Amino acid sequence: MKKVSYEKRSIHISKRIFDLVGACVGMLILGISFIPVALAIKLTSKGPIFYKQLRVGRWTPDKMDFIHVLKYRTMYIDAEARTGATWATENDPRITPVGRFLRKTRLDELPQFINVLRGDMSLIGPRPERPDFYSKLERDIPFFVERTYDVLPGITGLAQVNQGYDTCIEDVRSKVGYDHSYALSLSSYRTWLLTDLHIVFKTLKIMVDGRGR
Secondary structure, eight states, X not given: OOOOOOOXXXXXXXXXXXXXXXXXXXXXXXXHHHHHHHHHHHHHXXXXXXXEEEEEEEEOSSOEEEEEEEEEOOBOTTTTTTTOSOOOOTTOTXXXXXXXXXXXXTGGGTTHHHHHHHTSOEEESOOOBOHHHHHXXXXXXXXXXXXXXXXXXXXXXXXXXXXXXXXXXXXXXXXXXXXXXXXXXXXXXXXXXXXXXXXXXHHHHHHHHTOOO
């Protein structure tokens, strides 16, 4: 059965312009904050400043995209060498003290503006999942894969601002509804714009309040 893309071409173009403008502003913030953040990371733990992680991006009937998401490193080096890929937990011992602050303020996401400029990601969209979890999530959660059908993953999104980081499969399950709701908002210019502006302001509030994790 042919999948339906809800995103209209006019919205697709406007969303890309919105992404480019937002990413340019974000790159300015990244440049201003880079030196203090980089020094804090390097002086408190061994390892690189940036962390690159493989994620699953947008999919279409022709292909499924894999992207390398850029973030500030928030975990100790080789944090998953013994355990393999696992979800973050409350007071996760793998996270450095500086990393905990970066996550709470969502500053660890700033390098992803580079992904947005490349066209790998959007400012707003579903969270890109790790391939390590993908098969299980696809098997256990109905309509999980469809959440990114012809929709770029985002730095932030409707699910992220309403629920936060994933700690288990149930967290992902409850996010799927938000992701599909966001896809539906792309069928109307007014609904898309109001939804995106709502998500931007709510994301900024989370950053200021330090309610990330």
